[in-house]
Amino acid sequence: MPCESGSEGEGGAGPTSESGSGRGDPDTELLVVPDPVVMSKRYPLHYSVFQGDIKRVSALLRTCDVTEQDVHGNTALHLAVMLGKKECVHLLLAHGAPVRVKNAAGWNPLAEAISYGDRQTITSLLRKLKQQSRQTLEEKRPELLQALQELGDFYLELKWDFHSWVPLVSRILPSDTCRIYKSGVCIRMDTTLVDFSDMRWQRGDLSFIFNGHLRPNVSLVVLDNELKVFQRIRCEETEMEIEEEVDILMSSDVVAAQMSTKAISFQRAQTGWVFREDKTESVGTFSADYYHIGGISLESRKRREHLSAEDLKKNKELLDSLSRGFFVENSCDPCVRRESIQPPPPSPVSWDEYVTAPSGRWPHLGRPMVVKETRKSLKATVAMSEEFPIRLDRLLDVLEIIAPFKHFLKLREFVQLKLPSGFPVKIEIPVLPTITAKITFQDFQARDTQFYPQSFFQIPNNFKEDPNRFPDL
Structure with missing residues (x-):
């Protein structure tokens, strides 16, 4: 109001x-x-x-x-x-x-x-x-649990393959087969890839378990089945984690990136050399129509007016190492905190000048901006099947729960687009500017109620808690 x-x-x-x-x-x-x-x-x-x-x-x-x-x-x-x-x-x-x-x-x-x-x-x-x-997640929780309860129990299998046009990078990129089990308001996902972002990934024999009937601060847990340890995905960060994140923010570009789909279009993929026809192939046991997706662009703007010459040099060295397929660990001393920088001079802009400026083009009020803008057109392919036995909106409910895994967050963002009719059983989408993921829904099996034993969604008794096993979660 x-x-x-x-x-x-x-x-x-x-x-x-x-x-x-x-x-x-x-x-x-x-x-x-x-x-x-x-x-x-x-x-x-x-x-x-x-x-x-x-x-x-x-x-x-x-x-x-x-x-x-x-x-x-x-x-x-x-x-x-x-x-x-x-x-x-x-x-x-x-x-x-x-x-x-x-x-x-x-x-x-x-x-x-x-x-x-x-x-x-x-x-x-x-x-x-x-x-x-x-607070936003908690407000949505009752609605999400209701949707899960109404969704039948199932087993879902999907495969991830990552590739890049950058030489040598594709050789070191991971692949993974995820197995998702759903029973009532409980979900278990077995995977070997817990996270993928900025050329970093974590591998292992991992299980993610969500128990919807438990309190929010204990309902999410990740198991390391090799080390026999578990970590609860906390709802709140410690003060040290907050301070470390502030250090990172103050020494990095401020990035505003969005996937623009204003001009998105879907065109049926063609097959055949002489007699061209629409491409329809089987993905697993499901017949699917293939589409090329155009009109998607990644718009990125980076602000760096707050960075020192030393910051810019370090960030460039890190970016160069990533482009060659190497990851450089953060060498910052966690005991040394970033200090506030000298504030900009008081703004000379008056209220009259600010409010009478053309909409969206006001005179800048803070530190003079240093902005780099890039726009990259992206290509994607999707295979849609009318035979897949789960609706797309139900998949979104499941993906919302496992969103702490960043590559699944990218998948969720993509399937929220206005796709052609059916279920996207195979997708090729960009997850980073230089890396594309191919996701294939290989199998889906409906399960009877109480098919899974309750222990399947519980922490094994011989596992010990390690709150620092997965520092990014």
Whole structure:
């Protein structure tokens, strides 16, 4: 809900005043410019933050929607961070200001805090972001458990194959066959690949177990069947883990990447040299129609105005080593924390200049940006089968549970696209800019209720707990 302290005649999200003499002349474009006074009343919380009026901000938080975005997509928290209004930042966070929301330029408040360079602010926003993410998951949990309960019990097998166009890299990329077992609100996944991101992966004989009837902080567990140890996937990070993540954020590029599918298209794949026909082949025991997917692009923007020359050098060396197929361990001393960097000079931009700028193109308020933008067209292939005995929306419920494994998160993002009719039994999708994954659903078997013994979804008695076995989970 908007603030109650508005004014009459504000006229919705973008109140304006008119200038020019284009009335009645269709060939003359009407110039529309927002009135700063009207806009200060339309967005009183934003205006008060801009002015650094902490008392007014505190009073307005009783009636204003802290999630509201202005004409540039900025929340009040965005402005407080970019302008270095630390008291406003902490007050807004205490009232639940969202940290994940992006402005019209695609940046959330945490990204702006990293650019500004104040460690305390970055830490506060990171901690709040994780808290809000947990709250969102908890809100969705009852609905998810209900969907799992309604879904029949089954055994599902899928295979991952990774390949790259970069010389030598394909030779070291892993493959994996995942076996997923579902019974009631319990899921077990046996795999040899627990994680895959940024040229790093963890191998072994692993089992992921989800028990929906247990409390959230004990419902997720990973077993290392070789070492006979287990680790619970914690809902909350320790203070040391938060501080280490802040160190990484302050020494790395701020990245905004998204997969654009505005121009997505599906074209039936063809087969045959002389007589061309639509390609239909069997995937496992299922007949499937093949499609080429076009119009997908990976848009990436990197900000590095907060980085020192030494940071840039180290990051380049790491990137060069990854491109050659080598992984370099982080050599940072965990006992040495990054210090806050010198804040940018106070912004000379006035409220009038900010609010009357064209929508989404406001004068920059924080540290002068250093941005590198890239756009890469991606190709994908999918084989859709009408014979597969599980619906795609049901697969999404399962994938949401195993989302801590980042390669499954990529799969979930892909199958949320508006695919052709059927179930995607084979998919080739990019998971990193230089790496493509081929996922094949090889087998699906419905199971009778109580097919699996209850012990199948429990931690074996001879396993010991090791809370640090999988540091990324």
